[in-house]
Amino acid sequence: MLGEYPIHGRGAAEISASVERAVGAGELEPGQLLPPMRELAERLGVNPNTVAAAYRTLRERGVIETQGRRGSRVRSRPATTGREYIRVEVPPGVRDVAHGNPDPELLPSLAAAFVAAGEQGDRAPVLYGDATVEPELARIARADLDADGVPDGPLAVTSSALDGIERVLAVHLKPGDTVAVEDPGWGGLLDLVPALGLRMVPVGVDDEGPLAEGVRQALAAGARALIVTDRAQNPTGAVVSATRARALRAVLREYPRILLVEDDHGYRIVDQPLHSLAGVTRHWAFVRSVAKAYGPDLRLAVLTGDAVTVDRVLGRQRLGPGWVSRLLQRAVVRLWSDDALDARAVASAYGQRRDALIDALARRGVAAHGRSGLNVWIPVPDETGAVARLLHAGWAVAPGARFRMNAPSGIRVTVATLTRAETGPLADAIAAAVGAVGAVGARSYV
Numbered sequence: 001m002l003g004e005y006p007i008h009g010r011g012a013a014e015i016s017a018s019v020e021r022a023v024g025a026g027e028l029e030p031g032q033l034l035p036p037m038r039e040l041a042e043r044l045g046v047n048p049n050t051v052a053a054a055y056r057t058l059r060e061r062g063v064i065e066t067q068g069r070r071g072s073r074v075r076s077r078p079a080t081t082g083r084e085y086i087r088v089e090v091p092p093g094v095r096d097v098a099h100g101n102p103d104p105e106l107l108p109s110l111a112a113a114f115v116a117a118g119e120q121g122d123r124a125p126v127l128y129g130d131a132t133v134e135p136e137l138a139r140i141a142r143a144d145l146d147a148d149g150v151p152d153g154p155l156a157v158t159s160s161a162l163d164g165i166e167r168v169l170a171v172h173l174k175p176g177d178t179v180a181v182e183d184p185g186w187g188g189l190l191d192l193v194p195a196l197g198l199r200m201v202p203v204g205v206d207d208e209g210p211l212a213e214g215v216r217q218a219l220a221a222g223a224r225a226l227i228v229t230d231r232a233q234n235p236t237g238a239v240v241s242a243t244r245a246r247a248l249r250a251v252l253r254e255y256p257r258i259l260l261v262e263d264d265h266g267y268r269i270v271d272q273p274l275h276s277l278a279g280v281t282r283h284w285a286f287v288r289s290v291a292k293a294y295g296p297d298l299r300l301a302v303l304t305g306d307a308v309t310v311d312r313v314l315g316r317q318r319l320g321p322g323w324v325s326r327l328l329q330r331a332v333v334r335l336w337s338d339d340a341l342d343a344r345a346v347a348s349a350y351g352q353r354r355d356a357l358i359d360a361l362a363r364r365g366v367a368a369h370g371r372s373g374l375n376v377w378i379p380v381p382d383e384t385g386a387v388a389r390l391l392h393a394g395w396a397v398a399p400g401a402r403f404r405m406n407a408p409s410g411i412r413v414t415v416a417t418l419t420r421a422e423t424g425p426l427a428d429a430i431a432a433a434v435g436a437v438g439a440v441g442a443r444s445y446v
Contacts, residue, residue, distance in 0.1 A: 007035075010046055012053035019054070020063050023074055034064060034072045060175040062194025088387060090396040097426070098398040100234070102269070102374060103416040106349060107295045108340035110331065117330035132314065132323035133157050136333045141288075141302040150286050151279035154310040156303045156317070157324045161263050161289040162188050164303040164313070165227065168285040169196055171312035172259045173224055180218035180226045182210055184377065184403040184410065186234045186265075189227065202405040205233065207371050209240035212247035219251065225259035226252075230274055232266025232292070232373025235403045235412040237354065239266075239371045245275035252280040259309075260284040268293035270372040271347040283309050290332055292374070293341055300324055300332055350374055353415040353423075360427035366434060374416045380434045383409035389433040395426055 007022075009015035022028040034040070037055060041048040055072055058064040066072045090096045138155050146152075158164035169179065175197030181189060183202030193200050201223055203214040210228055219226070228248070231239045240248070252260065260281045264274060267288040278284045285305035290298050303313065317323065335341065354370040361368045361378065370376040380386040380400075387399050390411075400410035411430075418426065 007040060007044070009044065009054070010050075012050050012057060015040075015044070015046075015051060015054035016057040016061075016063075019058055020061070023063055028074050030074050032074045034074070036071060057175070057197075060199075061197045062199075087402065088391060088396045088399065094391060094394050094396050095422070095426075096396045097413045097415070097418060098396045100374065100398070100412075100414050101296065101416060102292050103349070105417075106346050107293075108335060110295065110298075110335070113331040113334035113338070113340065114327075116334045117327050120330055121327050126326040128322075130326070132317070132326075134326050134329035134333060136337075137302070137329045140333065140336050142304075144288075145286070145304060148274040148276065150274075150276050150304065151284075153286075153304040154307055156310050156313050157329060158287070158301045158303055158313075158317070159299045159321070159324055160291065161265070161287045161301045162192060163299075164285070164287040164301050165189065165261055165263065166192055166196065167313045167316060168259070168261055168287075168303070168305070168309060169193070169198065169225065171316055172283060172309065173198055177224040178218075178222055180215060180223040181405075182227070182229060182233065183405045183407045184235055184400065185405075186229065186263075187402040190403070190405070200405065202407070204407070205236055205238055207236075207238055207369055208244040209233070209238050210244075210248065212244065212251050215248060216251045216254070219255045219258055223258065225261060227261045227263070228277060230262055230264045230266070230276060231270045231272055234265060234373065235375050235398070235400070235410075236377040237370035237373045237375055239270070239272045240275050240277070242273075242275050245277060248277055249280050252277060256281050258283075262286045264288045265292070266373050268341060268343040269346050269350060269374070271344065271351065272372050278305075282306065285309050285313075290335075293343065293346065294332070294335055298328065298332065300328055350416065353418050356420065356423045357413065357415055357418065357427060360423050361430060364427055364431035366427070366431050370415075374414050376413045376415055377410055378413065378430060378434070379408055379410045381409065382434075383411060386411055386430075386433045390429055393429040393433065395429050397430075 007015060008018045037051040038048050041051045059066060064072050065075050088098055133155055141155060178199040178201055179193050180203050181200050182205045201218045203218050204211045215226060258281055260277060262276060262278055269292050278286050283306050285303060287301050287303045289301040354376055357376050358368045358370055368376050368378045383400050387397060390397050398412040
C-alpha cells in the first residue's frame, strides 16, 4: 500500500511528522491511500488511539483527508504543495502576463532613501532593546489610517502582509479552527491557512467584495475568523463598496467574537476609497504592505488592530526575528516623506490598462472583472484549455486553479506592463481561446 516507505514513530507527533516528511519529499503522492489505523498501529506496535491522533493532526494540517470507509488519503493539494507551483512555464518568445508583479517603471527610485536611512543609522544605531517601530513611520502610517477611517489602535511592523496575517491567525486560533476566506482569493493565503492547521470555508466574491450572505453562512457554520481584501483583491480586482461594507458590518455585529482580518492590498496603487470593516468585532487586524507600490523587495507592512491582538503579535515577534529592520523602516519613511511615489498617477496608469483590456474583451463578447489593482479576472468554461491555447498563441496567463476553491474556472491576467498596442491582440487571443462565450454574470464570480 505504501511501497517500501516505512512510517516511523511511537508517539502521535512522530507518526504525523513522518507522514508529512514523506509527502513533502514526494515519497507519498497526492491521492495515495494510507493504511487503516489498526493496521498501522499493529505495524508500529502502538495503541490505535495513537495512530488516530496522528491522523487527526494530519487532517487538521491539511495533509490528508478522510473519506469514511474508503479510508484516509494524501490530499490532492496538500498544504505542503504551494499554489505557486500551479503556474505556466513561460518559454522564450511568449509574453508573460501571469506574473502578478507591479510595473518596474512605476516604482520609485530607492537609492536616495537607503542612503539617507544608512546615514541616520550611522548617527543613531538601533541596538537591542530599542523600540521596534520607527516613530516617524508610526506617525505617518497612523495619519494615513486615520484619514481612511481605520479605528485607532497600536501599531506593529511585519515583514509583509502575509507575515502579518499569519501572526494574527497564530495568536488567536488553534489547529482545527475554521477561517472564512474569499473564493476566488489570494493563492498565498489559501496555502497559508491549511499550513497553520486551520480549515477553510470559501465565501463567494463579486465586484463589491465578499458576499454578505456567504459570510453569514460561514460564520453561522462556526468559522472563527474572516479574512477580507478591501481593495485590489487578488485575483479579481474587487473593491469593498460602501453598500457592501454596511451589509458586512451588519453581519459581523451578529458575531462579535470572531476575528476579522483586513488586507488593504491596493494601498497607494488604487484610486478607490477604503471602506474598512474594522472595529465591529472584539478582535480585529488591518494590514498594509508597501510591496505593490514601492517594490516587492521592500518586505514591510504596517499592522494595526485591537490592543490584545497587536500585543500578542509583538510578543510573539520578539521571540522570533525581534523586529523588522529599522534601517528598512527609515528608508520607507524617507520614501513617504519625499513623496517619491505619485499614487494618483500610478493608480491612473493601472486603471487605464485594466479598463482598456476589459473594454476590448467586452467588444469581443468576453466578460471580465477588475475594478482596481494590477489584475483582470476572466471567467472561462475550460480553464486548462484556455491556458494552453493562449500559451500556443504567445501569451502566458495565470491558471485560476491557483486562486480557487469552489469558484468556477477562470484565468488571471496581470495588466501592470500591458501596453496599448498589446491590448487588442491579447483580447483577440483570449476571445479565441474561450470561444467568445464570456457571457458570465457581469458582477459575480460564484
